[in-house]
Amino acid sequence: MDNTVQKVWDKAQAKANEGYMRQRKVSIDPITRLEGHGKIEIFMNEQGNVDRAYLQIPELRGFEVFSLGRPAEDMPQITSRICGVCPTAHHMAAAKALDDLYQVEPSATGRKIRELVYNAFMLEDHALHVYVLGGPDFIVGPDAPKELRNIVGVIGKVGLEVGKRVISMRRRVREIINYAGGKVIHPVLGLPGGVAKGIAPSEVAKFQEIAQDGLEFARFTLQVFHDIVLKNDAYLKMITSDAFTHKTYYMGMVDKNNKVNFYDGQIRVVTPEGKEHSKFPVQDYLEHIAEHVEPWSYIKFPYLKKVGWKGFVEGEGSGVYAVAPMARLNAAEGMATPEAQKAYEEYFKALGGKPVHHTLANHWARVVEMLQAAERLVELTHDPELTGKDIRTLPTKTPKVGVGVVEAPRGTLIHHYETDERGLITKANLIVATLNNSARIAMSVDKAAKGLIQNGNVSDGLLNKVEMAFRAYDPCFGCATHTLPGEMPLLVNLRGADGSLIREIRR
Amino acid sequence: MVLALGNDILGDDGVGFHAARSLGTEFPEGVDVVETGEAGLALLDHLEGYDRAVIVDAIATGRCAPGTVLTWRAEDFRDMVAPSPHFAGLPELFHLAQRVGMHFPQDIRVIALEVADPTVFRETLTPQAQAALPAFVAEARRVLSEEWGHAPRRTACTSTL
Numbered sequence: 001m002d003n004t005v006q007k008v009w010d011k012a013q014a015k016a017n018e019g020y021m022r023q024r025k026v027s028i029d030p031i032t033r034l035e036g037h038g039k040i041e042i043f044m045n046e047q048g049n050v051d052r053a054y055l056q057i058p059e060l061r062g063f064e065v066f067s068l069g070r071p072a073e074d075m076p077q078i079t080s081r082i083c084g085v086c087p088t089a090h091h092m093a094a095a096k097a098l099d100d101l102y103q104v105e106p107s108a109t110g111r112k113i114r115e116l117v118y119n120a121f122m123l124e125d126h127a128l129h130v131y132v133l134g135g136p137d138f139i140v141g142p143d144a145p146k147e148l149r150n151i152v153g154v155i156g157k158v159g160l161e162v163g164k165r166v167i168s169m170r171r172r173v174r175e176i177i178n179y180a181g182g183k184v185i186h187p188v189l190g191l192p193g194g195v196a197k198g199i200a201p202s203e204v205a206k207f208q209e210i211a212q213d214g215l216e217f218a219r220f221t222l223q224v225f226h227d228i229v230l231k232n233d234a235y236l237k238m239i240t241s242d243a244f245t246h247k248t249y250y251m252g253m254v255d256k257n258n259k260v261n262f263y264d265g266q267i268r269v270v271t272p273e274g275k276e277h278s279k280f281p282v283q284d285y286l287e288h289i290a291e292h293v294e295p296w297s298y299i300k301f302p303y304l305k306k307v308g309w310k311g312f313v314e315g316e317g318s319g320v321y322a323v324a325p326m327a328r329l330n331a332a333e334g335m336a337t338p339e340a341q342k343a344y345e346e347y348f349k350a351l352g353g354k355p356v357h358h359t360l361a362n363h364w365a366r367v368v369e370m371l372q373a374a375e376r377l378v379e380l381t382h383d384p385e386l387t388g389k390d391i392r393t394l395p396t397k398t399p400k401v402g403v404g405v406v407e408a409p410r411g412t413l414i415h416h417y418e419t420d421e422r423g424l425i426t427k428a429n430l431i432v433a434t435l436n437n438s439a440r441i442a443m444s445v446d447k448a449a450k451g452l453i454q455n456g457n458v459s460d461g462l463l464n465k466v467e468m469a470f471r472a473y474d475p476c477f478g479c480a481t482h483t484l485p486g487e488m489p490l491l492v493n494l495r496g497a498d499g500s501l502i503r504e505i506r507r
Numbered sequence: 508m509v510l511a512l513g514n515d516i517l518g519d520d521g522v523g524f525h526a527a528r529s530l531g532t533e534f535p536e537g538v539d540v541v542e543t544g545e546a547g548l549a550l551l552d553h554l555e556g557y558d559r560a561v562i563v564d565a566i567a568t569g570r571c572a573p574g575t576v577l578t579w580r581a582e583d584f585r586d587m588v589a590p591s592p593h594f595a596g597l598p599e600l601f602h603l604a605q606r607v608g609m610h611f612p613q614d615i616r617v618i619a620l621e622v623a624d625p626t627v628f629r630e631t632l633t634p635q636a637q638a639a640l641p642a643f644v645a646e647a648r649r650v651l652s653e654e655w656g657h658a659p660r661r662t663a664c665t666s667t668l
Contacts, residue, residue, distance in 0.1 A: 155606055167609070
């Protein structure tokens with residue numbers, strides 16, 4: 001080994017040891033950690049080109065330790081506190097894990113109330129993403145000046161009335177969530193076998209009206225997307241550009257007809273060619289998903305076990321897969337509701353057929369999903385069973401193992417608990433949505449960095465382009481950031497061939 | 508109102524809740540005290556309809572010693588641009604509420620306690636945060652009583668009986 005290689009090797013070794021020690025620490029310390037602040041490490045080679053770029057995203061580490069010995073029934077409350085952005089997703093995945101743990105099938109009404117709440121949440125969260133997060137890139141435009149690339153810029157473009165509509169629609173849809181779960185810091189809704197509170201028939205008319213408004217809003221959003229984004233060739237070109245494309249496997253939950261389902265169903269995986277690779281109940285997830293560990297990161301990279309880990313590479317031979325809206329649409333054979341189905345067909349037609357590999361298409365796929373969530377809300381609010389009295393099936397069996405899954409806005413979310421015979425947690429494992437995407441996100445960041453740094457020249461647009469590459473996934477690192485309000489803690493470290501820090505770009 | 512942000516299972520991230528509980532006892536009338544684990548635009552729902560708000564939260568700027576009490580007014584954030592609801596939160600809310608003409612607090616004070624590490628899963632505060640809690644509460648109390656004229660309730664334990 002020559003000197004330089006030796007140095008890089010030693011450095012990697014040291015990092016691996018450090019990572020290992022940190023992991024060790026988790027197992028002996030009664031605390032666990034939530035880490036990562038959008039840190040990107042870029043390793044350069046001797047020619048001044050990018051050797052490898054990495055994004056560090058936070059991961060829940062050793063959450064197990066925190067959960068040990070607690071009653072399983074507390075998990076929907078505990079896990080809903082993991083994230084301030086999507087507590088409902090964790091709450092619901094936990095409630096479903098409890099059903100499985102106590103081997104109890106929720107009553108029809110209990111299930112429908114959960115579905116109602118969950119679709120309301122999906123609609124609201126997606127709407128926020130489209131206007132607030134994706135908005136700066138799409139509605140305002142990727143080349144707009146920096147000071148306009150925010151919600152105020154979005155409102156400037158779509159108009160004040162639309163801004164008001166986004167806010168009021170969101171609030172009204174949340175009324176459904178608050179009614180069922182209580183407007184409290186820890187939602188109390190999901191119990192093994194059903195829910196804690198029924199829906200009074202007197203509320204139904206209001207919920208129907210909210211659902212209808214939600215549907216109209218989703219339709220309107222599709223129109224906005226058409227008018228502003230799809231009529232602009234430059235945007236379409238960018239969506240389909242090679243810089244934002246990776247041909248990987250895709251995962252998503254489907255119903256018995258292989259249509260997209262956010263709340264329940266089996267997990268379906270398709271190949272980069274769009275063929276069904278596997279379909280399994282979530283209880284079998286350990287047979288299908290394994291986790292790869294890299295020395296430079298404390299985060300794990302899930303991959304398809306039956307395909308195997310071949311590194312950060314695309315194609316049928318590599319087990320890297322993606323979740324979230326684009327992946328869900330790829331992994332299913334259609335949408336479960338008519339208007340969403342129409343939007344789905346249009347989406348694939350415009351983007352050159354199925355599957356779609358363009359990461360930025362996530363923004364569009366999200367709008368298609370908004371329609372399904374809204375249509376499903378309308379259906380559920382007109383379902384007489386929604387107001388039934390039988391809201392819960394009481395569990396009678398001895399608990400042992402329970403696995404629950406939902407499609408969170410950001411992708412497949414799995415909760416896995418094991419308990420003793422009293423129902424006290426002995427093991428807890430969560431696979432959060434962003435974790436499923438971690439390998440593909442790393443590939444996207446790497447590709448963006450390689451395109452922007454050549455022969456030692458670092459393009460000034462680096463931060464924005466790299467950000468766009470991972471923002472489409474909407475990675476969940478909000479919970480870990482407690483910096484000064486308004487500063488996105490993005491840090492890029494450029495490192496030389498010997499691993500030494502050449503330049504730090506911080507914002 | 509007093510709006511406490513944070514996460515009570517992430518150790519010091521829950522320090523705002525501790526402050527809120529104490530303020531809730533001190534100001535049983537005239538001041539609504541709300542605790543939330545939510546982030547981003549969800550906070551609009553909590554703040555809408557109030558004229559004045561104190562927001563208490565933990566912060567990790569890494570620029571001051573843990574235990575330092577930091578205060579801002581909403582206007583201080585006006586020039587900042589935040590690209591994501593995951594990071595943005597408050598400044599973006601202020602802009603948005605103002606822009607769409609909501610009934611939103613015109614006077615917002617953000618009182619934050621610098622903490623060493625709000626990423627540790629546990630239900631109690633570190634000794635550092637615990638020690639700084641009285642000063643943290645005192646700053647919020649000062650704004651509520653001295654600046655905004657809310658009278659704190661006198662309790663048997665107060666020396667000012």
